[in-house]
Amino acid sequence: MTESSNRDSKIAVGVLGATGVVGQRFLQMLERHPWFDVTWLAASERSAGQAYARAAKWRLATPLPERFAGMPVSTAVPEGAPRVIFAALDSGIARELEPRFADAGCAVVSNSSAFRMQADVPLVIPEVNPDHLKLLECQSWRRKSGGFMVTNPNCSAIGLTMALAPLERHFGLEHVVVTTMQAVSGAGYPGVASLDILGNVVPYIANEEEKLESEPRKLLGRLNGSRIEDAPFTVSAHCNRVSVEDGHTESVSVKLRRAAREDDIIGAWREFRAAPQELALPTAPAEPVVYLDVPDRPQPRLDRDRGNGMSATVGRLRRCSVLDWKFTVLSHNTIRGAAGAALLNAELLRAQGFLK
Amino acid sequence: MTESSNRDSKIAVGVLGATGVVGQRFLQMLERHPWFDVTWLAASERSAGQAYARAAKWRLATPLPERFAGMPVSTAVPEGAPRVIFAALDSGIARELEPRFADAGCAVVSNSSAFRMQADVPLVIPEVNPDHLKLLECQSWRRKSGGFMVTNPNCSAIGLTMALAPLERHFGLEHVVVTTMQAVSGAGYPGVASLDILGNVVPYIANEEEKLESEPRKLLGRLNGSRIEDAPFTVSAHCNRVSVEDGHTESVSVKLRRAAREDDIIGAWREFRAAPQELALPTAPAEPVVYLDVPDRPQPRLDRDRGNGMSATVGRLRRCSVLDWKFTVLSHNTIRGAAGAALLNAELLRAQGFLK
């Protein structure tokens, strides 16, 4: 065991919203993390004071780690919380609670949508726009208490943006039309009623299309001084819920600014490496984008766990008769699309010296 | 019982490929048909000679009609067959068998893809292009034996085209980008393996995108003398299989040639009536296109049976930031998308004097 995995030298972290679906993923991914040590779990008033095993209805396929089972659930206030907070809160609650933690000096690494589009809050995928972290210096919390807030994108925006990033870089993007087929775990627990989704498709997810149409443009935007200029492409999204437990599948058509050949595009995906790979961040996948050269992939059941759930898997690149090219992209919505996204953000923050 | 439903005055019909999923729908829909009387069932050599109940593995939720259970399955040859044949064959077999029946003087009302795009074979949705039946006069079978062949579109093309038809008529179509989420019954029986689709999405259906990109253009094309000029729009299709028993859902973006307001588009759908409604064909739905003004519909489990499975249901009309408008359309793939489509074609043929 190396020094960095020694518990004493780890950074103490807390999880806000620890009992939900994403909160559980945080605990699963943090159980043996070499850099972070979970010392504090918080949830709603209803759960506070109970042991975690009692407060949470654990829904993951790996057992609840023993060390969290007996940990008490704290009230969601900054007093007594560690300085690094992973937040997995509903948007409405996040809007109220997260600023309090940043204000109290915490590094808030948030998965919620509440502040993603706020001008001074970086919305980051470490492989895509690590430089946006510079926005942190503009946050008033930072100046006041040392606290700050970083966010990761929506679970359907992240896979799409990872597939778009190499295209934007190499060929320029002009238009994107995307149709999602999203897993039920994206709606939390209890979330989607079984009567709504068994043998069914629900062609609507509240507020999802708006996120998918705006977040990729901020993520692929250019940092200009203290603000992000959105990337100059448009996204049109159709969001559907399907009968899948985990893994969001997306059918994508794109119009590029510069001509591209099939091999160039596939090459751009396969060669895509960035800061997390260079820094060998613990949760970084070896290949951020995996391209599969078979006709019927990616599929959520077979491909969502690639790169331990941190890779986006792309397939079926072919000509689009309306725009230029079309393809399918898949990513794990509660790993790369939520807890893993925040965790990789935290690892990048530490590597860049923001966490101590 | 009116004269037309008197069995003696009904037109004798046969079903080719009677044991498959679509063949079973034919029998279900023809059991009490006022104009047609099923007197002949045919299937592969393996089934020939057996009683239908034994040859077919009946998979519908209504019991196998008693009168078909004991009917013998005939060999698939024109000798002894009635003059009107509903064909529900795999494409490869259809290519070989259907011409034999047309050549022998039969009216072949086919659901297969084998001859849909052949220049002298009408591809018809009675609400959309009933005039294309004039092509029948160009068929060499017609001149030789009196036989002919008419086809209906692919199960994913039909719902889309029904939604597009009022748009093309009122506003002109320029581009269509469509992503399908198709039911497993579209693949026949045994068809899709459960290990492939439980909790999964398969982003590929062989040859399906090609059909969806070409058939709507022929259907909405203009009859010019003895040929169809394809309608001048392009379709780009993404076809996916999802974990749904019946009902194909499609997310559609369209670019129109003329400006349209939301109310005009919804009005065009709601007011859409055509030959089958005017002729009061027995299988015609009162409303070919139903528009639902609620945020999360249509859904396959709740809406596929509208109009006894013969209506296309549309919802979620909203602006598309890349093309002009976007919406969701749903139709029942083995009723309006297969057996019901052929049956309505046959009813139109009779109403126009082609069947006696």
Add this chain to the structure above:
Amino acid sequence: MTESSNRDSKIAVGVLGATGVVGQRFLQMLERHPWFDVTWLAASERSAGQAYARAAKWRLATPLPERFAGMPVSTAVPEGAPRVIFAALDSGIARELEPRFADAGCAVVSNSSAFRMQADVPLVIPEVNPDHLKLLECQSWRRKSGGFMVTNPNCSAIGLTMALAPLERHFGLEHVVVTTMQAVSGAGYPGVASLDILGNVVPYIANEEEKLESEPRKLLGRLNGSRIEDAPFTVSAHCNRVSVEDGHTESVSVKLRRAAREDDIIGAWREFRAAPQELALPTAPAEPVVYLDVPDRPQPRLDRDRGNGMSATVGRLRRCSVLDWKFTVLSHNTIRGAAGAALLNAELLRAQGFLK
């Protein structure tokens, strides 16, 4: 239209708990009922005052009947309610509300479990124990206001009891071991979370095994003056939830008191007819128990709608090496197991002169 279907001569009825899954089935089944006319809908305070279409999230595959869409939802109090009330309430609420309606002179035809096992409340399946309605005369409500209460069994008990009734009558029952595989609609809406049941089995349904072990004994019990003597057999139940929308499937082993041959047992099921069939009650199935002589049936998707959802379907009768015989029984849990059960009870009540 016969006199009995004339609206003026119909009996006005109300539905308590009209917005839930069972409430919706009541409306679907009552839409065109020849004897009953729904004039009053009630639900929780939250819904009261709204139009039904707005208050209810309609989840059935047939559209919400137009005539109910605009009907206002009333507060759940007897004042202003008609004299015949179908009740589809959660047990806790039923315990409080149902007696108020009976006390106010209403005939309460209840689907809830609250009073099923109360000594003076008949628990009735019209085909099984219509004579138990005599208990109504013992109810204090009856004497006081003319009101009364009748109940139908739990959704998993009813199919089992219909299959057991001919066995008890002909051969005597000693022991029953039953394992259920129950549909999600039995838990109401939203009910079972999709994350709990997709690709899964949940081997527990709160309070269900207790009902399944006690209700069949009361149903098959003997009316002795003013009380029911439970039938002298024991039931051991294992209740599981499976990924099925509608239809409860049950694997049953039975020990009989008298020797029985296979043909005798199948004959007992097939010949089973009772009061509802003799009286030709509108909702009565022609065959209460359908026996299928094929190896892999009944199946929920294919058999739940037999007899318009009012038949119990049995199959796979074979020797049990531990008890005597074993078989599979299936019934539709929200039709024969809930709304249809209550409706048939009401029809029996009217036929016996209890409703005016």
Add this chain to the structure above:
Amino acid sequence: MTESSNRDSKIAVGVLGATGVVGQRFLQMLERHPWFDVTWLAASERSAGQAYARAAKWRLATPLPERFAGMPVSTAVPEGAPRVIFAALDSGIARELEPRFADAGCAVVSNSSAFRMQADVPLVIPEVNPDHLKLLECQSWRRKSGGFMVTNPNCSAIGLTMALAPLERHFGLEHVVVTTMQAVSGAGYPGVASLDILGNVVPYIANEEEKLESEPRKLLGRLNGSRIEDAPFTVSAHCNRVSVEDGHTESVSVKLRRAAREDDIIGAWREFRAAPQELALPTAPAEPVVYLDVPDRPQPRLDRDRGNGMSATVGRLRRCSVLDWKFTVLSHNTIRGAAGAALLNAELLRAQGFLK
């Protein structure tokens, strides 16, 4: 890396039927096995000569191991095969092929049902009846060529028998009534048609009940010289297929020969350890039987992977009013119920000196 994991010192093994669902599990589990090195893959004539990646449609959620992708698929004959053969064949083919390999001197570790009940072939669960391996000495193959054959039980029998073994040992078994809810992967690929199982239950699996009623009695039987005396209890089985990918769930009622208290039974399960644990076999789970003390477990989606898929998980122990006790047991059908079962058998064989 220890010496035993050095490739040169490993035992070369082959997989017969390598392209099927169980064959794939073998490769997944053998990829990094410390004792065995897969050097030979065989499948049907259709696949022979192709690279494995081309011949097999890989259906597991982990990628096909690189080292097997390019390995050629051999013809299924003993010539050129290694001396240890894992067999994952359909029963009919196994009946023909497996004796050829044993005859040629191979150790055939078979998952098929063909020879399980043959008197001189041991049917083994290493935790339950390791002593039955002594039967190998009675096999004529052994004497002739040194070859032999060992089998593991059916996928539904193994979880049941693991739960029964501690009960038989401590309290004696008299009767067992079991209802299974089996996953689709148990039927291989393509196996169960999606139209048969989506939203459905199929209450029949060919030949399964017979296996489940006989195999546990041989497994728990007593070795008496050169034969096994079946254990003196009876099993009555109801086998159902449900909409689950992996993991067989079983509702079990048992009658014991000696009185048992709840705590004693749970203790018997929790303390159950046997040869694989004592020998620390690589694939042995730490706890062969895990008892969960929560009301709604085990569940296939959440519990099938316990002990890396090698544990049987039990829950819901409670009184049975017909027999004595009832409970639910779950095990992973393609790991503990197939490939993992055979692998553990092979590890036991090596530990006992049967493999060199």
